[in-house]
Each structure stands twice: as C-alpha cells, then as structure tokens.
Amino acid sequence: MTPAVWLEHASLRLGGRTVWEGLSLTVPGGECLAVLGPNGAGKTSLLRVLLGLQPLSGGRVRVQGRPPRRGDASIGYIPQQRAVEPDLLVRARDLVAFGLDGHRWGLALPRRETRRRVDEMLAFVGAEHFADAPAGRLSGGEQQRLRIAQALVGDPAILLCDEPLLSLDLPSQQAIVQLVTAWRRRRGATVIFVEHDINPLLGAIDRVLVLARGRWAVGPADEVLTEGTLSRVYGSPVDVLRLHGRVVVLGAEIGGHEPLPAAPAVER
Amino acid sequence: MSDLWRYAFVQQALLVGVITAVVAGCVGLFVTARSMSFAVHGLAEVGFTGAAAAVFFGLPPSLGVLATTCAAALAIGALGVRLRERDVAVGSVMALGTGLGVLFLTLTPRYATEAYGILFGSILAVTRQDVIRSALVGAVALLALAVIYRPLRFASVDPDVAEARGVPIRVLSAAFLLILALAVAEAVQVVGVLLILTLLIVPAGAAQRLTVHPGRALAYSVLIALGATLGGLACAVSTGWPVSFFVSALSFTAYLLARLYAHLHAGPRWAPRRGRDTPPSRAAAR
Numbered sequence: 001m002t003p004a005v006w007l008e009h010a011s012l013r014l015g016g017r018t019v020w021e022g023l024s025l026t027v028p029g030g031e032c033l034a035v036l037g038p039n040g041a042g043k044t045s046l047l048r049v050l051l052g053l054q055p056l057s058g059g060r061v062r063v064q065g066r067p068p069r070r071g072d073a074s075i076g077y078i079p080q081q082r083a084v085e086p087d088l089l090v091r092a093r094d095l096v097a098f099g100l101d102g103h104r105w106g107l108a109l110p111r112r113e114t115r116r117r118v119d120e121m122l123a124f125v126g127a128e129h130f131a132d133a134p135a136g137r138l139s140g141g142e143q144q145r146l147r148i149a150q151a152l153v154g155d156p157a158i159l160l161c162d163e164p165l166l167s168l169d170l171p172s173q174q175a176i177v178q179l180v181t182a183w184r185r186r187r188g189a190t191v192i193f194v195e196h197d198i199n200p201l202l203g204a205i206d207r208v209l210v211l212a213r214g215r216w217a218v219g220p221a222d223e224v225l226t227e228g229t230l231s232r233v234y235g236s237p238v239d240v241l242r243l244h245g246r247v248v249v250l251g252a253e254i255g256g257h258e259p260l261p262a263a264p265a266v267e268r
Numbered sequence: 269m270s271d272l273w274r275y276a277f278v279q280q281a282l283l284v285g286v287i288t289a290v291v292a293g294c295v296g297l298f299v300t301a302r303s304m305s306f307a308v309h310g311l312a313e314v315g316f317t318g319a320a321a322a323v324f325f326g327l328p329p330s331l332g333v334l335a336t337t338c339a340a341a342l343a344i345g346a347l348g349v350r351l352r353e354r355d356v357a358v359g360s361v362m363a364l365g366t367g368l369g370v371l372f373l374t375l376t377p378r379y380a381t382e383a384y385g386i387l388f389g390s391i392l393a394v395t396r397q398d399v400i401r402s403a404l405v406g407a408v409a410l411l412a413l414a415v416i417y418r419p420l421r422f423a424s425v426d427p428d429v430a431e432a433r434g435v436p437i438r439v440l441s442a443a444f445l446l447i448l449a450l451a452v453a454e455a456v457q458v459v460g461v462l463l464i465l466t467l468l469i470v471p472a473g474a475a476q477r478l479t480v481h482p483g484r485a486l487a488y489s490v491l492i493a494l495g496a497t498l499g500g501l502a503c504a505v506s507t508g509w510p511v512s513f514f515v516s517a518l519s520f521t522a523y524l525l526a527r528l529y530a531h532l533h534a535g536p537r538w539a540p541r542r543g544r545d546t547p548p549s550r551a552a553a554r
Contacts, residue, residue, distance in 0.1 A: 051432045071434015079428035089301060090425045091480045102422030103433045107414055108482070134480040150429065 002065040004029045004158050004190035005050060010059035012045055018214050019045055023059070025209065025218055029157070032184060032191045034201050034221075037211035038252070043194040044080065046211070047160045050192075051077060064157065071103060076151035078161040084143055086136040092146050093118050093131045099150035121149040125179055141172030148179055158190045159183075165200055173200045180204070198225065199246050212252070225249070272505050281391045281501055281511075283399050287406040288454040288467065289497040293490030294413055295451040296472030298444060301424040305469055306355060307344065307445070310362040311452040312464040314340040317369035319386040319456070324372040329386055330398055334405065334453040340365065341449035345442035389460035389512040391501070402454055409450040416443055421482070458497060459512040466516040467493055474519070474526035492522045 003026045011021035019042035027033050035043045048054035049061055052068035061068060063075070076099070084090065096118045097108075122128045125145040130138060135146060144164060151159060159180065165173040181204045184191050193201055198208065202221060209218045210225075212233045217224050224230075225247050230238040239250040272278055299308055315333035322332025340361055347357035373383050385393065394402075413420075423430040423440050431437050455467045475488035500515035 053431060070432075075432075077429060077432040079432070082428070084425070087300075087476065088425055089297065089476050089480060089482065089485050090421075091482075094421075094482060095426065098422045098426060098429065099433075101418065102426075102430060103419055103435045105415055106418055108418040108421065110483075132480070150426075 001029060003027055003062075004031070004064060005192070006060075006062040006065075008060045010049070010061055011057050012042055012049065012054070013057040014042075014045065020211055020214055020216055021058070023211075023216055027190060027192070029190055030184075030188050031207065032181075032205045033193070033207050033209060034198060034205045035192060035194045035209045035211065036196075036198055038213075041211040041213070043211055044162055047077070047162055047192070047194060050158075050160060051075060073154055074157045076154065076156035076159045078144075078147045078151045078159070078164050080162040081140070081144065081147075081164065081166045083140065084136040084138075086134075088134070088136045090135050091132050092127060092135050092138065092142075093122060095135050095146050096121055096127075096149045096153055099153040117153055118149075121153040124152075124183070125149045126175075141168050141175070144168060144172065144176055145179070148176065148183075152183055155187070156189065157187075158192070160192050160194075162194045163196060164193070165195060165197070170200075177201060177204050202245070202247070221247070276396075277392060277394070278501075278505060280394050280396060280399050282498070284391060284394050284402045284454075285458060285497040285501055286494065287402045288458045289471075289493035290490050291406045291409050291451050292455050292467040293471050293475075293493035294410060294486060295448060296468045296470075296493070297475065297485060297489050298413075298420060298424060299448065299468055300472045300476060301421075302444070304448070305465060307358050308448065308452060308464055308468050310344070310358040311337045311340055311449055312456060312461045313362045313369075314365035315452060315456050316386055316461045317365040317372070319461075320369040320372035320376070320382070323382045323386075324376045328395075328397070329382065330394075330401070330453070330457055333386075333456050334401075334450070336365070337449035337453045338446060341445040342442075345445045385460070386456070387460050387462050388510060389456070389458050389463065389515075391458045391511050392504070394457060398457065402457070405450050405454060409447050409454070412443065412447050416440055420444055459515050463512045463516050466512070466519050467497070470516075470519040470523050471496065474523040477523075477526035477530040492519065492526075496522065 005025065005027040007023050007025045010023040012019040035046060037043050045054055049056060050063055050068055052070040052072065063072065084095070097114055100114055100117060119128070119131070122131045125148050127142065127145045127149060130142060135143060138146070147164070161180070164176055168176065177200055180191060183189070193205065195201055198221065205221065207219060208221045208224045210216060210230065210233050213235055215233045215235070217229050217233045225240055227238055227240050230240060230249065230252060234252040236251065238252040241248040241250065299305065315337045318332035318334070318336025319329035320332070322329045343361055344357050376382060419430065419435045420440050423435050423437050427437060451468060452464060455464055459466050471492035472489045474492050475485045478488050479485050496515050496519035499518045500511050503509070503514040504511040
C-alpha cells in the first residue's frame, strides 16, 4: 500500500539555516502522528512541505505516492490558530463552505448539495446551533470546531493540524481531540498533529516525531519520549517524568513559543 | 425644480451615479474585509495627479484618473509583497503622486475650478462620453469581481487555509487592486478625491452592521450607496449645494442608523462570548 506520507533524506534550509536534515519518515495510511519540538524546529515547515507550499532543500517527499502539490483536495489543513476578526463579514457556515469550494472561481451561489454537506459537517462538530453566527464573535473553542469542519468537509484522506489545541481550555482540547479521532477512525484517514504538549494527544496517537536542533527521532511515544532519545535529539541532558499517565519533559523545551537561539547545523 | 430632471446633464449625472454606486457598493465590502481604506485613499490621491496631468495636457480629467489609478494599483501590487509592507508602499507612491499633482495644477490656467472638481467631485459636469466610459469601466470591474468573488472572499477571510487549498493569493491581491483602481476612478467623478471613502467604505461598513449574510450584505451595501448617491444628487439639484456634501451626509446617516440597529438588535444576540465550550453531546441535545 502506498504510504500517506513518505520522506527520504529530506532536508530543509531556510534563510541559510538548516532547519532539519536527513529526515526519513514513512507514515502509513490511517496512522496518527504527533510532531513535537521547540519553536523554530521546523514543525510548521514540515506541514508546508507536505502542502506543496515549501520545496525541500534536498531529499525526496511523496504524499500518497505523488510529489506534493498546492491545493491537493485529498489534504485537509487546520492552520495555527488565528482568531477570526470580530467584524469580519463571515458566518460560521461560510467558513466551513470555503473548505469545500472556496478555491473555485466565480460567484458563491447557494447550492443545495453544498449546504447539505456543510450542515452535516456542522452537526458532526457540534456547531449547528451557531451555524449562522458571525464567526469572529465565537469563542476560541467554537472557532476551532469550525476549523475542523472546514478541513474535513472536503473528505480528505490526510489531515494536517498545526497546534489545533493552542490557547484552548482543557475541555475544549479534549473535545477537539475526540472529534478528530472519531473522524479518523470512521474514515480510516491519516492525521498529523503538530503540537506543543503531547499529553492531550497521548491516547489518540500511534507515533511521535520529535524535531529539534536539526535532528529528529520517530517512534511510539514510550520509546521516543525517553531520557536517552530526547537527550540525543536535543544534544543536552533531558529528564522525562511520567506522572499519573502524563509525560513531563524537563531540561528541554518540547514545544512552546520561546525563541531558541539558532542552532548550528549538526552532522548526523 | 422637476424641470431640471429633463436636462441632459442631470440625466447623465444620474446614470453615472447609478453605475458608480453599484460598483462602489460591491467593491466596498472587500475593501472593509481586507482593511484597505488606506489603499483606497492612496489610489484616489494618485488619481488626483492623473487628473491634474490630464487637465494640463488638455485631456478629460476622468481619463487621467483612470490611467493613473490603474498604474498605481499595478505599482502597489508589485511593491507591496507582504501585507505589512503595503502601508509603506502605498504611502510612498501616494506622496510622490500628490506632489506631482500639485505641480501640474499650478502650471494650468483655470487652476481653481479644475482642482475643485477633482478634489470634491464634478458629477453635474459629466459628459455623454463620461457616461459611456463609466458604463464600460463599471461593467469590467463588476465582471472581474464576479469571476474572482469566491476565492477572493476565501483569501480575504482565511488567507492561510486559502493558500493551502491552492488559491493564488498574490494574483488575487493584484487583481483586486486593479478592480479597486477602476472603482476609485468611478467614484472620484461623483464625490471627488477627498470624499472617496464616503462611497467605498461607508455603505459597506453600514451593510456589515445590518447582516452577516454575504448576499444580503452585498445587496444592502449597493442599496445604501445608491440611496446616498441618488439622494445626494436630488438634494444638490434642488438646493444648489454640493453633491458630495449630500452624498457623504446621507451615507454617514445610513452608517449611524446601521450601528444603532446593530446595537439594538443583532448586538446582544451574539455579543456575549461563551467562555467555555459546549461539548458535542450537549450541543446536539439542544
């Protein structure tokens, strides 16, 4: 079977800095992968490569057996959360409908089929009671439900999520992870989560990819989120504590938003 | 007073007014969505240069406006790659343009009349040719807007996802700037350079307060622009006061009323932000 995502000796340089290199990764169809790493480690850039928005500096990449191309309808994308402006003239249902046909030329005349699929998606994410509300006036959690509906309404085979849980409260985080997991199981689809905290995802993912300082490690959470592996990837001693089923990483920033000093390219 | 409506110049003014209001009403919604008020003003001021140059060379000023707004739109599109740079790009082009305009006007005899017409509008002086050109320019602008309408809305509201979905963001930005240049050239004839926002921002801003339904917002924006323009013409013809004063007064009144309406009706319905999220199960039970 063709893997959903396949990278071979992939490297990425941005502005003269090596973001990551020698990255080889196979994500089989139906897998759920979490991508962790400090800010600037190239997590979002990896998603941009898969979306065909960012070419590799070296190596090869295939998405469902093909080179990535912009506007691939088989990929759903949830960008890093940015609140919709409060005064923007857009209803919740408009935002979802964009995911279906927003890229097509011409006027957006109402079509019954579009409406049916949008309504179906709104119901799936529990957004039907604010379907006609201005999207900018909704809470962060509500907007994130719309993002999921928007990404899934085109029935993609791969879902890429860039920190979908950022700045959400705990119940909203759980609700979002549950929604994506329910959809993934039903559809048999591949999901890649870029996240800053592994804990809300622990029950939902199959494997973890850690990117840091140009290096990387991939495998099941129990094998990757260990002192040995993380110390090697970060190039400095890292402690990992497991408390009541939660993973706490000390001595390394696993995600978050503090800018790291630009690390020199490391030979692997 | 009713006799006045039989005069060709009043009828021509009405036609240009209707065309301009429809174009401005439609384009204005995207101007507000993309926060491009400054670009509108910049284009209009550059249009002032074009008009002044045209007058200097003995050409119709409206032709000069059209030529320079389109040229400026292309220049801004080429310079303003990133959104943050755009203000600086617009400002730089605008400053140079206005300076040149002042020069051309001072070199022209009948300096004051022409300057007044360009700055404050001269709809009661439009010719038959102006009507035909307005109709053509308006048709091109509306047609182009219809073609890019859906992806432009997507790109305006949600640029990150639109880019990932293959929407050509930069092409759309440049295309919209050109459409905006056409709309500005139309509106300058009616309300002049200095009052350009009264047709390109205010009706859309008012419509936005009345509804979030995209189709209805478009209709309201056009209707308010039409009402302000035609009402302004009627008031001006009967009082002899400037058209642009009445257009701006009427559109501002519409804006105030729309805000009042939003405050009384739509406001409380969606205003309280829900602090917590409703889980899907509970949401479905409602």
